[in-house]
Amino acid sequence: MAVGPDLRIQSWLMEAGKGMSVTAQRKDSRGVYYVRTLGCQMNEHDSERIAGVLRAQGYQQATPEQVRAREVDVMVLNTCAVRDNATQRMYGTIGRWHRFKQHKPDTRIAVGGCMAQKDRERIVKAAPWVDAVFGTRDIGSLPGLLDKARKDGRPQVGVSQELRDLPGRLPAVRASRSQAWVSISVGCNNTCTFCIVPSVRGRERDRSMDDILQEVEDCVRSGARQVTLLGQNVNSYGWSTGDRYAFARLLRACGRVPGLERIRFTSPHPAAFTDDVIAAMAETPTVMHQLHMPLQSGSDRILRAMRRSYRSQRFLQILDKVRAAMPDALITTDIIVGFPGETEEDFQATMDVVRRARFSSAFIFEYSPRPGTPAARMPQLPKAVVQDRFERLQALQESITLEHMQAFLGKEVEVLIGDGHGRHDGSTHRVTGHERTGVLVHVGVPQGMPAPKPGDLVTCTVTQAGPHYLIADPDPRAGQVYGIR
Known part of the structure; x- marks a missing residue:
């Protein structure tokens, strides 16, 4: 899901910059930096690591005033590749950032994240004013790339095919004092035909439970009251080693961390959603009764074409079990309309599942072909058909969401x-x-x-x-x- 500038980072910057002049910010530092995030929660978490490695090398965060005045030494754009509009936003943003160079020629511009992993050469060719391009596995190499770009006077590209450091091994500048992201795994082992994530994030790799719990405890000591556990398929944690109960144990272990008020997680995959996870959610007081689980389509035929390893009935059975254990559970989802080959009958199947599921809200996307994925090579539906289906599904979901909101009145x-x-x-x-x-x-x-x-x-x-x-x-x-x- 593509998002704009991270508002929590902006708020943190305002606090950090209060009462500090530009001169004071730069004293005894290598300069000031600004990080902008496009993309999902995983990207927001990566941006905290980007900020951490820059700070560890002597850079300081820019204040909003410095950004507005174009007085920034390093500008980093952390990108998303899930949908085409995220790609367009990336190129639009680095095009606007060119003006920073014109105002302050020694400003260094870096592009990281999923688009950098996927289109590194294209970025350098289309935007020669970019100084460094680094991949999803290369956050720790950013300061060195910037130094080399400054020394050599030409763009530097650092994109690895192998993961160098799991997230917990890199320093972080948390965007929020009270809430923290904690990545429990990276990468994805699924082969969904519409998704570019496995090629830009790699195969799934899990962190050790001790490592995760240590980071959670560190977050709480730093003031966090809520922790969100992150993974491309967060509930398949441990499955690669044959331990299908690891995620439920992790939830219960996090629930025993003193001082932690709330635990949430995103995003689970329906195929890996087991009864022990539901039990851990219901029986651990600090685990929020919140579940964001992507449906993608209510048509079993389209789910097969997407290579989604579950069917609509299985999905609905999970929701029934969750609500039986936690009647107040808030359940949200992702849905793609207009997937190649989707018929009106397929679309009506999705509408039927949405009526039955009663999602609190849904992120509904028009299918966006991603070059390099199998679905991009399939015959595409007319734009007008996709737009019409999007509007009908959105209207249905909006009416359900409003009913859900109104149920809170007086509570x-x-x-x-x-x-x-x-x-x-x-x-x-x-x-x-x-x-x-x-x-x-x-x-x-x-x-x-x-x-x-x-x-x-x-x-x-x-x-x-x-x-x-x-x-x-x-x-x-x-x-x-x-x-x-």
């Missing part, structure tokens, strides 16, 4: 306040966070009551429901709840 929720801000928080005097099943909540502070800080847990009464968010403007005089811990 008490516990909200973990985040480091970022909602678009209107300043004018509405609210703070923003997520309740225990992951729904975004904007919390109003009652008159005369203390305002929560990032990382605080607020218990409050929901007073309004939006299409994709909740508002809690509690009035204690009317018996509504507002409390901080």
